[in-house]
Amino acid sequence: MAEPAKLRIVDPEIPETADLNTLLTHVARGDEAALGQLYDLMGPAVFGLARRIIRDPSRAEEVTQEVFVQVWQSATRFDASRGSARSWLLTLAHRRTVDAVRHDQAASNRERKYDWTGGPDYDVVEETVTLGLEHEQVRRCLDGLTDIQREAIVLAYYQGHTYSEVAEMLGANQATVKTRMRDGLIRLRDCMGVES
Known part of the structure; x- marks a missing residue:
């Protein structure tokens, strides 16, 4: 069975062959269509990076979503003179993924430390x-x-x-x-x- 076609709004001001730097500039201005194009281009790379570190596909999907929310919120911080848009995005993805691993590990440690036996059945x-x-x-x-x-x-x-x-x-x-x-x-x- 063929996969359903994805509905995508294309901004006429952004050329189909726009580079990532141009897309990030448009995202910084609040252009949702540019964010969609950026996601189409970089989503698989971000997910792949998260998946290699986390291993859990659903958790990697969550991290990928968090990365693009962060891109939407902080695209104005991107500085093309300091590096490429691809590097900036993958750096955000790596940091977010490592934070997720640390968060999950800390939660797991708390779970192990907590005494789930419920304690004694009487007042000691x-x-x-x-x-x-x-x-x-x-x-x-x-x-x-x-x-x-x-x-x-x-x-x-x-x-x-x-x-x-x-x-x-x-x-x-x-x-x-x-x-x-x-x-x-x-x-x-x-x-x-x-x-x-």
């Missing part, structure tokens, strides 16, 4: 404060036990010893250790306000 500060308060309450309640009760509970619950190991360490029989621990746990429960 609240959890830390609550645990600290609970630990303080347990310590205060442990201090309210008799030395014998406290010693048996600490050996069993905090140090992980069995009834028989606690009985051996304290020099008591297992029944006595179980009674001390049961009485101490009841007092701890009452102190902590836990309902049975």
Whole structure:
């Protein structure tokens, strides 16, 4: 299938064989037709340069469009005594393309630095404060036990010893250790306000 013909407005004041310098002069005066002709002549070169640097065709198209918007806005800055129009256009294209790569890289770096996990499912500060308060309450309640009760509970619950190991360490029989621990746990429960 043949490609549809492109509609192009041709300014009668600009000859078909106009050079790029002449076209840029007309663009600087606000001539949209001259910009169209300039795009037809230089668009492929600008896109090709952007495409070689960026590699992503759609991003290269965006950069090409940005370059010609910049040409429209800054054509008055072109100075033919400092270089050719082609060089000026390709320099704009190169700078714009490098800026796009830097921008995209910075955005990618920000994305990688951001923690997308959403963080914990709970309030860490609240959890830390609550645990600290609970630990303080347990310590205060442990201090309210008799030395014998406290010693048996600490050996069993905090140090992980069995009834028989606690009985051996304290020099008591297992029944006595179980009674001390049961009485101490009841007092701890009452102190902590836990309902049975």
